[in-house]
Amino acid sequence: MPNIAKQLEISKKELVVATAAPSSPEKEILEAVKDVLRKKRSMMVIRSSISQWTQKELEEYEELIQLGDKIRCLKYDGLTFAVFFLATGKLPILARFNETMATSAFPFMLVSLAEETWMRGLLLKxxxxxxxxxxxxxxxxxxxxxxxxLPASSLMISQEISLLPLLLLSWSILFVWSAGLAAIVLKTGNLFGPIVIHGLDDFVSKVLYPLQI
Incomplete structure (x- = not known):
């Protein structure tokens, strides 16, 4: 395995997205991630599926999990890719698709169907x-x-006010993204495109996004 710690070495002006794999994590990766977090150089950490971790691992990396919870605010808006790219000039690496992820796709499509029907269907009309x-x-x-x-991010801001500039950026991008979906509806006269785009965005940002830097 390449030296993960060196891969995570970045300048103070850069931001990095750091995540732990859902299976038992490599200690080298978690130590490097923890070091990045302590230096306040991380934009976001997505907490992994800790149900697969042993009690010993949970205790050992409790600090990492708590730090990750405090700064993983950009996960909620489904636009993390854009924010990450604007902040770093790099694109994150997606997790490899598997059967478990396939079963997660359906709920996200239902959410996109509900939101688009109400927002770009009823309300926009x-x-x-x-x-x-x-x-x-x-x-x-x-x-x-x-x-x-906004409510999904209010707790994050109360815990870490320094996240506000990043949230303002993500909300601005969310506004533009929403306007784009509305324009598609007005142009095509149907919700099919926005529902598919919204569902894919939620699925990619919350399931595939990313397990490595």
């Missing part, structure tokens, strides 16, 4: 009736979509 001309329906529906995602 009503806003369009209210303001037939101009960008107001797209702007208002996108703003409401962003506001829906």
């Amino acid at each position: 009503r806003l369009k009736e209210w303001r037939p001309e101009g960008p107001a329906p797209v702007m208002w529906s996108s703003l409401i979509f962003v506001l829906m995602h």
